[in-house]
Amino acid sequence: MLGRPVSFFVAGAAGAATLTAASAPSPLYPVYQRLWGFSAFTLTAVFAVYVFALLAALLTVGSLSDRVGRRPVASGGLALLALGMLLFAIAGDSGGLMVARIVQGFAVGAATGTTTAMIMDSAPNPRFGSLVSSAVPSLGIVLGAVLAGALVEFAPLPRQLVFWILAVVYLALAALVWWVPERARPESASRGPIWRSLLPSAGLPQATRPVFFALLPSMAATWALAGLYLSLGSSILGTVLAVHSHFVVGIVLGAFFAAGTAGTVGSTVLPPRLREWFGYGTLALGVLVTIAAMPVSALPLYVAGSVVAGFGFGATFRFVVNALGEAAPVARRGQVFATMYIVSYLAFSVPALAAGLAVERFGLKPTAVAYGALEVALVLIATVAGIVRARRRVSESELRPGAHP
Secondary structure (H helix, E strand, O other): OOOHHHHHHHHHHHHHHHHHHHHOOHHHHHHHHHHHOOOHHHHHHHHHHHHHHHHHHHHHOOOOHHHHOHHHHHHHHHHHHHHHHHHHHHOOOHHHHHHHHHHHHHHHHHHHHHHHHHHHHHOOOHHHHHHHHHHHHHHHHHHHHHHHHHHHHHOOOOOOHHHHHHHHHHHHHHHHHHHOOOOOOOOOHHHOOHHHHHOOOOOOOHHHHHHHHHOHHHHHHHHHHHHHHHHOHHHHHHHHOOOOOHHHHHHHHHHHHHHHHHHHHHHHHOOHHHHHHHHHHHHHHHHHHHHHHOOOOOHHHHHHHHHHHHHHHHHHHHHHHHHHHHHOOHHHHHHHHHHHHHHHHHHHHHHHHHHHHHHHHHOHHHHHHHHHHHHHHHHHHHHHHHHHHHHHHHHHHHHOOOOOO
16 A cells, blocks of 8 residues: 555546546647537537536445545546547547547546545645645646647647547556555445445535535636636637637646646635635636737737636635535545535536527627626625625624633
């Protein structure tokens, strides 16, 4: 078995690599559209089936690691993800893309909550665990977008090579996670046969529910914006901002998620009471800047806004993961993080699918601007929810025995 530091590194690498698959196809979407002539709605449908398959996995096997252990679920998810990458490499039309996305989505759903719980289990302390587990999604997405953009632009076999490379990486990680010790003791089989835990369900421990529901607007605000970048981001860059280099598209998409990683780390230097508000403020400001950039086709302004918004994305998501990690019982973390990702990926997919329909009727630029306005509204709702939550905590502390007036 691996020691704790190496286990933590392997768990973090598995978590980041899992999300690399989410962005790897993004720089290729305009290529697929030109080759096979499908519409913007078909493009967002290809994006959406991934998320629906992911949600199906979260609802069925999302908390399975709490019953059977982290290793078998993480390893199986990574092996299935390798198969999804091979299906991408051989896809010949939009139908083939959808099959690849379904397999990929189910694999990511099976592995995401489990690898997050594995990171928290093997972390040297809860604070560092929440920092890494909230940073790895954006880090993985950066790697996927930049790697795919570079290989499409400069390497041979532009539609296949990135997927072959990722398939090998996933198979290697599927083997490595078997050497990570189980830190959390699996829940007793007294809860019933394991097959019953595969029935579609989502749940939260009673003690975690108030924190979780208070954070719903924050989850929606962050992941709705990520959905825009990964579904229509390439089209916005190519059509609205006249970027024709696949490598540059990958870099710009990666800039948002790289800033997300920086925001995750950078927010830790702030006093705890300011971290939530800093995340909301930078998220809203960055989106407003990107909205201003689109009507005038100002690429530098759009990139600057993406970086600021990405910083807010990382800071806000880190706050969410940290709060849930503190509130969740250790033996139920797999379930809690799976439920978190169910909500996050609904926010990730449903607005993006609606945007794909809107593009058909209203055009890409008006749809992107309206989507940005929706994002700002979600941030405002999250801010109000945060203020209410803070006041409730103050009231509860004043009512405790021994509290000073």
